[in-house]
Amino acid sequence: xxxxEETGADTPTPKKTWRPxxxxxxxxxxxxxxxxxGRVLAALAVLTGGLLAFPGAVPNTPGRLxxxxxxxxxxxxxxxxxxxxxxxxRRSATALVAVLLPVVxxxxxxxxxxxxxxxxxxxxxxxxxxxxDENEDPAGSARxxxxxxxxxxxxxxxxxxxLPVYQEELAARYPYHEVRGTVGIWSVHPLSxxxxxxxxxxxxxxxxxxxMRTVVHAPQGDFxxxxxxxxxxxxxxxxxxxxxxxxxxxxxARAIEAEEQARVVLLGDLNGTVEDxxxxxxxxxxxxxxSGFAFxxxxxxxxxxxxxxxxxxxxxxxxxxxxxxxxxxxxxVAQLRWQ
Numbered sequence: 001x002x003x004x005e006e007t008g009a010d011t012p013t014p015k016k017t018w019r020p021x022x023x024x025x026x027x028x029x030x031x032x033x034x035x036x037x038g039r040v041l042a043a044l045a046v047l048t049g050g051l052l053a054f055p056g057a058v059p060n061t062p063g064r065l066x067x068x069x070x071x072x073x074x075x076x077x078x079x080x081x082x083x084x085x086x087x088x089x090r091r092s093a094t095a096l097v098a099v100l101l102p103v104v105x106x107x108x109x110x111x112x113x114x115x116x117x118x119x120x121x122x123x124x125x126x127x128x129x130x131x132x133d134e135n136e137d138p139a140g141s142a143r144x145x146x147x148x149x150x151x152x153x154x155x156x157x158x159x160x161x162x163l164p165v166y167q168e169e170l171a172a173r174y175p176y177h178e179v180r181g182t183v184g185i186w187s188v189h190p191l192s193x194x195x196x197x198x199x200x201x202x203x204x205x206x207x208x209x210x211x212m213r214t215v216v217h218a219p220q221g222d223f224x225x226x227x228x229x230x231x232x233x234x235x236x237x238x239x240x241x242x243x244x245x246x247x248x249x250x251x252x253a254r255a256i257e258a259e260e261q262a263r264v265v266l267l268g269d270l271n272g273t274v275e276d277x278x279x280x281x282x283x284x285x286x287x288x289x290x291s292g293f294a295f296x297x298x299x300x301x302x303x304x305x306x307x308x309x310x311x312x313x314x315x316x317x318x319x320x321x322x323x324x325x326x327x328x329x330x331x332x333v334a335q336l337r338w339q
Contacts, residue, residue, distance in 0.1 A: 038092025045083050049101030052076055052109060056277065063239015070275040071240075071304055074293065077106050109275075113293050120317070123220050124336040125149065128307045130156040130229070130269040131166075132327035133182075138162040141325040142169035148322060148333055152216065153186040154267035156229040181209025183227045185267075190217045199228060199251045201244040211252060215261060220338055223263035223314075228252055230270045245271050246278040253281035256312070263338065264312040269329065271306050279308075286310035289334065294319040296330040309334035 051058070055073060060066040080102045087095035127150040131141055135157075142165065145153050155166065158179060166184075167177065174186035178194040185191070197211035210229040215222055230252070231244035249270065256264055266286060272279045274288045288310055295302035302321070307329055309316055315337045322331040 034091055034093040036094070038087055038090045038095035041083060041087050041090060041092060041095035042098035045080075045087075045095060045098035045102055048076055048079050048083065049098075049105045052102055052105035055275070060277065064242050064278075065239060067242055067272075067276050067278050068235070068240040070277060071273050073273075073275045074106075074110050075303070076102065077110070080106060110293075112290055115291065121337060122317070122335045123338045124151050124218065124265070124314070126152040126154065126265065126267060126309055126334050126336065127322075127331055128154050128267040128269075128309050128334070129325075129331040130307060130327060130329040131158065131162070132329065133157045133159050134328075135162065135326040137326045138165040139169050141327065142166050144322065144325040145331060146170060146173050148331070150333065151188050151218070152225060152265075152267070154183070154225075154227040155186075156183050156210070156227070156269045158182050158184050178212065178214050180212035183210055183212055183229055183268075185212070185214060185225060185227050187216055187225075189219075191215065192217065197226065197228070197252065197255050199230070199248045199255070201231060201247045203244070211255075213255070213259075216265075221263065222261060223265060224259050224261035226252070226256060226264065226266045226268070228266065228268035228270065230268065230272070233271050242272070242276075242278050249279050250281045253285055256282070257285060259312075262313050265314065265336065266308070266310045268308060269306060270308045273304050273306060274308065274310075282310060286312050287314065287316055289316040289319040291317060292319040294321045294330075294332050296321055296332050297328065299324040299328050299330050302330060305332065307332045309336075311336055314338050 055070050058066040058069050080099060084099050087099055127145055127148050129145060135141055170186045174188055176191045177184060177186040178191055180196045191214045194214040196209055197213050199211040200208045213224060213226050216225050230248045233240060233242040233245050270279060274283050294305050296305045296307040309319060309332065317335050317337055319332055319334045322333060324330055
């Protein structure tokens, strides 16, 4: 007679076998494929890459959503970082591969701005700054701008009450200056042929003078300098209100296109980034900075560069910002080389 073997507490319990987590095996500890997870993350990555590669596909109606996206396009880089982190946590090879798409798109658009500008001769250094009509220390602002050592300084939102202060503080370094309306330019080189550039939108009936043009007589040759302050944009329930800004940009572009001087430098608070299609009339005719993000607004936490320096027959090799000087904008310094 065979007696069944008893099982007691001392009998070892078989251990459950777990598969090791390895990326190269294609499976996780529960046997799920690393290629089968993270499909939602992968879709979001492809969408982000599509927005970076083809922002023009986003329509501007209703609410000018396309311009809104383009205004903050560089910040999609943060979305890429988040997607990458989630893909690693999710252990999804599919999502990681998909994230490569927006990485390549972002690098092709903004990689040049990240790298340092190539060393070379600088023919012109300029400062662009909206000094703010609420600036409580115009003298201090002027002195800070002088310290930048630029050849030209372009200012916007010049109030009649503050103008004498800027004139006094800038006179020693910049003996030549012209002011039209609320915009002005100070130069170490002589100026001539200054005139107002009418960039006022059609629906503004009151006095509005925010554009000017002058000829700068520099040692390397004459060039036309334009100073402009385009209308502000607003983000509200109706979307991104930029119709006035876009119309003003078109009028400014036509004036520059008709400019007789071969060399042109535009300095201004354009209330838009160079990626924004609303500024396409200008960016399609002028060269934009090749290096430096130089976010200039708002000064307390800059998220976009809406203060621009563009040029014709010149390369804007680098832009950077100065510390805040009493305005809600940061001053932007640009280096240019004539072509």
